[in-house]
Amino acid sequence: QVHLVEFGGGLVQAGGSLRLSCAASGTIFSINAMGWYRQAPGNQRELVAAITNGGITMYADAVKGRFTISRDNAKNTVSLQMNSLKPEDTAVYYCHAVAIGYDYWGQGTQVTVSS
Numbered sequence: 001q002v003h004l005v006e007f008g009g010g011l012v013q014a015g016g017s018l019r020l021s022c023a024a025s026g027t028i029f030s031i032n033a034m035g036w037y038r039q040a041p042g043n044q045r046e047l048v049a050a051i052t053n054g055g056i057t058m059y060a061d062a063v064k065g066r067f068t069i070s071r072d073n074a075k076n077t078v079s080l081q082m083n084s085l086k087p088e089d090t091a092v093y094y095c096h097a098v099a100i101g102y103d104y105w106g107q108g109t110q111v112t113v114s115s
Contacts, residue, residue, distance in 0.1 A: 002026045002104040004095045009109035012085055016113070020080040022095030022106055030099040034071060034078040038091035038111075045094070049080060063089075085113045 008020040024031060035050030049059045049069040057069055068081045078095065090113050095106035 002028060002031060002097050002099050002102075004097060004104055004106035006093070006095045006106040006109040009093060009111045011112045011114065014085060014087055014113055014115050016085050017081070017083045018085065018111060019082070020093055020095075020109060020111075022078045024076045024078070024097060027099065028076050032098045032100075034095070034097045036069065036078075036080045037094045037096050038089075039094070039108075040088075040091040043091075048093070050096075051078065082111070085111075087113045087115045089113050 003025045004022055006020060006022050008018060010018060012018050033050055033052045036048040037045050038048050039045040047060055048063055049067055051057045051069045051071045059067060066084045071078045089111060091111060092108040093111050094108045097104045
């Protein structure tokens with residue numbers, strides 16, 4: 001079992017920045033990759049960014065060049081630095097981990113970008 005807890009989020013004006021962090025606990029040795037998803041009202045949950053144990057990253061086209069995902073394996077955390085935020089980035093952001101073929105999710109944190 002892997003337990004994920006998110007930190008950060010909140011309200012920010014367009015063009016501003018926010019940083020999300022996620023702390024993993026439990027059988028963390030089994031985690032293969034971690035990432036962030038988001039879900040806006042009326043939309044499906046979508047992948048924002050992910051990072052593997054080896055540090056390979058991937059980003060959704062909508063956030064490339066603005067968001068940066070990073071991982072601290074020693075602290076078992078994954079972070080998402082979000083810059084140049086846009087109103088369309090408004091969503092609930094979820095931390096995600098894949099461990100031995102199972103998906104684990106955090107409780108979600110709200111990010112609201114005002115225009």
